[in-house]
Amino acid sequence: MGADLLTVTNLNKQYAEFQLADVSFQLPAGYIMGFIGPNGAGKTTTIKAILDMIRPDTGQIELLGQTTPQGRESVRDQIGIVLDGPVYPDSWRAETVSRYVGPFFPSWDPDKFKELLQDFAIPTKPKYRDLSTGAKIKLQLAAAFAHHPRLLILDEPTSGLDPIARDELIGILQDFISDGQRSVLISTHDVLELAKVADYVTYLLAGKVTFTGSLDELLDRYVMIKGGPNDLTPAIQANIIGLQRSVVGFAGIWPTDQIATLPASIVQEPVDLESLMIAFGKGGRPHA
């Protein structure tokens, strides 16, 4: 297994109304990590710190083995970045990107870029502002791939994508990591597609890491439980995460290691990432 391409250790950044508190995670080579959490959890702030777009108060970022801003600048060529929203001037066409963005990357490969425009079926005639959201994202991806990155960082790339474009993007990311040397960090609050292919997740909530590790491990830690109104004992109510109540019953997330305490009348089923995110987002506290 390859070395870690990205290690974030105890990252802190204080803002007037928000803070990143001791954010730590690591991404080994050859895997996809979902960086998840609700809007405003601090995902973009963390990514900006990784890319030296903001300066953290304390903490360490190791990017492709580089721990200083100068060092990270020297490997910028090997980092592909895809950001949310429009990033190129409205009047550009797909080919313009090669002419004006290419020179910033010593390893820019114009032929590869052209090839990707075809592979991704990005129309070359229309101006940037007239491209669909999906084509805009794919254009950024083509530009990122054209300088042969080892690490791809995507910030909310799926927002505004239709299901077909989203599925296509996920396939492209899987192809990207298939040689086992390259990794993807993808921030999103839309976890349905991601949950199928993510190897690792780092779950950020209000500036703090709620969980980081393999997705399977996270999903193994909890079960979904359901029962009738009378099944909801005070003991269950005290420990359940993201309790949903109605006149006919209740549902919520329960730690797997406390299954033994549940009465037999409670229905248990595997939990999915989306239900977990909703439950934690409601103010439930994760169990260590």
Place this chain on the structure above:
Amino acid sequence: MRIVISNQSGKPIYEQIEDQVKAAILSGQLKVNEQLPSIRSLARDLRISVITTTRAYHELEAAGFITNVQGKGAYVLGQDSALVRENALRDIEASLNQAIDTANMAHIAPSELHTMLDTLLQAEETDHGR
């Protein structure tokens, strides 16, 4: 080989892969020394994570069905592997015990149980003989 992942089965995905590879090996559809798809290509084809696929292959190796050769890929060990045989014997024993329990509950004599098993085996033989 055919691997179909269901999101509704309630079974973890790694277990679904494991079960289907096992079935393919036990039925002889996958032959001894046959190479399985690489972990990464299978993950990509099934649109699932690399870690999930890795887990399935590790479990299959632990159960003696396949061997993972570092840098080369995964190969079928075959039904003849001692571990596979042991696992099969354990499964058969469990199923037979269940049959015995059911027979006891319904007051069915052991001799009747023997006859049933013989009849079933014979029927199976005729089926294959055709």
